Amino acid sequence: MKSRKFVDSVIIHVKAGYGGNGRVSFRREKYIPKGGPDGGDGGRGGHVILTCDRDTDSLIHLSFAPHQYAKNGEHGGSQRSHGRDGENLILKVPCGTEVWNIETDEIAADLVEHGDSVIIAHGGKGGLGNCHWKTSTHQTPIEHTDGEQTRALSFRLELKLVADIGLVGFPNAGKSSLLARISDAHPKIGAYPFTTLNPLIGTIVFDNYTQLRVADVPGIIKNAHKGSGLGHAFLRHIERSRCIIFVLDMAGVDMRCPWDDYVSLEKELNLYHDGITTKPSFIVANKMDLPESKDNMHEFVKQVGIEPIPVSAITGEGIELLLKRIRVFYTDR
Ligand SMILES: Nc1nc2c(ncn2[C@@H]2O[C@H](COP(=O)(O)OP(=O)(O)OP(=O)(O)O)[C@@H](O)[C@H]2O)c(=O)[nH]1
Ligand SMILES: [Mg+2]
Structure with missing residues (x-):
């Protein structure tokens, strides 16, 4: 097509x-x-x-x-x-x-x-x-x-897309896989960086018919603000979202550390728009089906002091908990 x-x-x-x-x-x-x-x-x-x-x-x-x-x-x-x-x-x-x-x-x-x-x-x-x-x-x-x-x-x-939630992460972290898992969208998924070139919106429909729009954007890498990778201009599509979901590859498939990824993502977001990280956010540890992810998860909590939500976009593990947390967040406001 x-x-x-x-x-x-x-x-x-x-x-x-x-x-x-x-x-x-x-x-x-x-x-x-x-x-x-x-x-x-x-x-x-x-x-x-x-x-x-x-x-x-x-x-x-x-x-x-x-x-x-x-x-x-x-x-x-x-x-x-x-x-x-x-x-x-x-x-x-x-x-x-x-x-x-x-x-x-x-x-x-x-x-x-x-x-x-x-x-x-x-x-x-x-x-x-x-x-x-x-x-x-x-x-x-x-x-x-x-x-x-x-x-x-x-x-x-x-x-600037109008979404409730913006997915932010390094290339290959599994943002599009997660979007496909939780929403009605059918994004392109690939085992290579920068599969997603354009922002895409999916809608989560809860059983009480509440709907939330989720924006998947291209991956960000270190120094995106200097033009590395696809740059960071597409972060404008995150600006309006009420909440950010950081999607991390907790298995470190691409030989990076998830805690370094998190620090880099926060830094790149702030360099795009000072204060954007004051939005409420969730940290999602993806790829928990892979064995390396367990040790990395412990190390992440030690290094960052925050417990991410463990999921696997491939097996579906943890997705229900994630959706529950999102739903509670939105019904509380
Ligand atoms: N084992 C495992 N692989 C996963 C998981 N989620 C995604 N992947 C794989 O990781 C690769 C990248 O997935 P994508 O969803 O395209 O990643 P992305 O973050 O959208 O990547 P970009 O669009 O390049 O930024 C694909 O080969 C997926 O099959 C997971 O939970 N477990
Ligand atoms: Mg993608």
């Missing part, structure tokens, strides 16, 4: 529609050869609107078409007819899209829930027709105003 590219940051250039011009016109009918002014107003230009859509999961459609223009308003007509407003241009974005104004480098909007909308470029106002200038002493006015013009604006859109 061909995989679709995941785009989580894009720059777009948008322009709202011009307002239509006001019209200069005079009533001309049979037996009324010199009627008064009847030029109508121009229509408003179309707005450019961003709207949050739960069925859109990436910004890729905008990366292919970064220039977007709304329609102009129609000019006013005779017989005081008002020009039609320009059609608004509605661009769908995924839930969790931040909109940054590039000129000011300020956040213009944060679209989180399905249906959230924001006008990022306002359509120009329509001009006034000459009928507005008629007075008792000014019967044939030719004054009118043109529609308001608009200019191109640039925005940076940044997608």
